[in-house]
Each structure stands twice: as C-alpha cells, then as structure tokens.
Amino acid sequence: MGGRNHTVDALRALAALWVCLFHFTAATGIGAYGYLGVTIFFVISGFIVPYSMMRGGYTIAAWPTFMLKRLARLEPPYLASIGLILAFGAFDMFRGFPQEWTAAQIAGHLGYANAFLGLPWLNGPYWSLAVEFQFYILMGLALPLLMLAGTPARRLAGLALVSCLPLLLPGRSNATILPFLPVFAAGTLTFLLTTNRIERTSYGAALAVLAGILIKTHDTGVALATVGTAVVIATVRIPRVAVIAWLGAISYSLYLLHVPIGYRLMHMIRRLSDGEVVPSLLIVGALAASIAGAALLHRFVEQPSLRFATRIGYRATRAESHLPASAPGERVAAD
Numbered sequence: 001m002g003g004r005n006h007t008v009d010a011l012r013a014l015a016a017l018w019v020c021l022f023h024f025t026a027a028t029g030i031g032a033y034g035y036l037g038v039t040i041f042f043v044i045s046g047f048i049v050p051y052s053m054m055r056g057g058y059t060i061a062a063w064p065t066f067m068l069k070r071l072a073r074l075e076p077p078y079l080a081s082i083g084l085i086l087a088f089g090a091f092d093m094f095r096g097f098p099q100e101w102t103a104a105q106i107a108g109h110l111g112y113a114n115a116f117l118g119l120p121w122l123n124g125p126y127w128s129l130a131v132e133f134q135f136y137i138l139m140g141l142a143l144p145l146l147m148l149a150g151t152p153a154r155r156l157a158g159l160a161l162v163s164c165l166p167l168l169l170p171g172r173s174n175a176t177i178l179p180f181l182p183v184f185a186a187g188t189l190t191f192l193l194t195t196n197r198i199e200r201t202s203y204g205a206a207l208a209v210l211a212g213i214l215i216k217t218h219d220t221g222v223a224l225a226t227v228g229t230a231v232v233i234a235t236v237r238i239p240r241v242a243v244i245a246w247l248g249a250i251s252y253s254l255y256l257l258h259v260p261i262g263y264r265l266m267h268m269i270r271r272l273s274d275g276e277v278v279p280s281l282l283i284v285g286a287l288a289a290s291i292a293g294a295a296l297l298h299r300f301v302e303q304p305s306l307r308f309a310t311r312i313g314y315r316a317t318r319a320e321s322h323l324p325a326s327a328p329g330e331r332v333a334a335d
Helices: 006-026 036-055 060-094 105-113 124-150 150-161 178-193 201-218 220-235 242-249 251-271 279-310
Strands: none
Touching: 006 036, 006 220, 006 242, 006 251, 006 279, 036 124, 036 178, 036 220, 060 105, 060 251, 060 279, 105 201, 105 279, 124 178, 150 178, 150 201, 150 242, 178 201, 201 220, 242 251, 242 279
16 A cells, blocks of 8 residues: 555645636636635545544544644644745835734734634635644544444444534634535545445435535535545546646645745736736746745755654554555555
8 A cells, every 4th residue: 555646636736726826816717716726625635634544553542643743744834934924024124015914913823823813814825724723633533433433324424413513503714624524524535435434325425415515505616626526536546647746746835835926926027017917927927936936845845844744653553553455545645
C-alpha cells in the first residue's frame, strides 16, 4: 500500500485554480462558481485525513500526537504567508499607506480565533483553515468511534446524525464547522467505502441524503460539488500527469498566497496602465505570479514541514490499524 492518489492530486489542483479564478474574476464569468473549490477541499480532507490516520495505526490515545502532526504539517506555510502579508503591509506603511490592522486581529490568527472573535482575517481564505482545524479536532475524537461502531449500519447512523446537525441547528456562519459537516461527511463516507466498511449501495443512498441536506442548507452547487468530488475519488483513477500532480502538490501554498500576491499584482498593473489592460491578461498574470510564489513557499517551507510531520508517528503497527490488505482506494496521497 502507499503512493500518491493522482485523482486526489488532480482534484486539489482543480480546487486551487478554481478558487483563484473566483477571486481574480471577482466571481464573474468562468470564476463565478469558484467558491466550490473550497467544497472540493473539504471533501478531500474528509477522505484523506481518516485514511491517513488509519494507515498510521491511529488510536484515541494518540490524539495529541495527531494534532501535533497536523500543526507541524500545516502551520509553517500558514505562518509564512502571514509573515509575507505583514511584510507587504509594512512596505505600504513606508510608502505612506498605513494599515488598519490591530494587534488583537493579528494575534488571533495564531489560534484561528478571528472566526470566533468577529475580527477580520488578514487574508480572506483563512476562514476555511479555521474550519479545517475544527475538523481535525473532531475527526481525532470521532474516528475510533466510527471504527468501533461494529456494523456498517451503525457507522452510517453516526454520520447521518452528525450530518443532520445543520438542519437542527441552522446557521450559515463560516466561523464553525457546523454548516460544512455534510461536506466532510461525504469524504468520510468515501473513506469507509474504499476500506470496505460500508456497501456501495448504502454509500450511494447516503450521498443522496447528504445532497438533500446541502441543497436545503447551502445550494445546489455545493451539493453537486460535494457528491461529484466524493464519487470521483471513489470511482476514478486518473493517471499521473506531471503538471497536474505538481499543481496538486503546491495547492495548499497556492491557496494561501493567491490573494496577497495575485491581488497585489493586479492592483499594480492597473495603476501603472491607468486601468487600460485586457482583463484576461490581468488574470493570467495574477495566476502566474501566485503559482510562482506558491512554488517557492512549497519548496522552502511546506516540503520541510511535511517531512518533519511524517517523522512523527503514532507508535502503532500496521496490524493495529485493521485496514484490509488491499482496498479500492489504497493509493492515497500523502497528507
């Protein structure tokens, strides 16, 4: 077992590029539905995170270690992106354009607390990182329960109960994971399917239920993106294409940097050209600059962080993970 899941890599690349277009086109034209890129990322996390945990022999006693692994993997690029934004802000202040940031606003990023304190993020896309972090906490506690549930019916019942919470406690705030529980659940259902813990018929029925919940609590686009991503992960095996695999690998760094770098370049070009520039060229330039910045962040910060996180183990054997010797989704991307 092991190796990269090139389908997941392709979906990550698609999600990151779609979010970029959403922002660079001001949510118009081909970028109008780019917000669904975040939905794709959430489904991928719902699948990859529990799969990686089980392959590592995760137990509830290892929850602190699991959280340490997630922090070691994701925080350095996140903090580096914050440092870049603050550096840009300092440069703007030097040029006579003071920033309106407060010390509390900046400090809140260290614990993703801005979402709960009502303080603006330095970078808009950070809101989804706060939601992801809540998912890690939840999955670290819930995964053993899913595995010990005993029967597929009980596992499905547990996921169904969690997925219905947005209906019982309505609210569309992006501050908590609550509205996105059915999205993550679709990925976790796919994990259960590919490890032979639920049947394919039950899987299809459960996805249909999740789609109905998401149409009610979000919109049809989110429902389609959620179900579509889950089905693609479960059924499609995309061969490795070098450029797509690379974009998938740097997708997290691209997500972090596309606003501070891409927006800044777009504003600079508009200012230098007095606003007379072809919009498509502006978008291409912003995307190219963002990808270049993401490649550097990935090379010098994200990759070392990933290597360090990989060395943090759960001190468990493969036999303890109770994974089948082979499974339809056995080729999982490193996370």
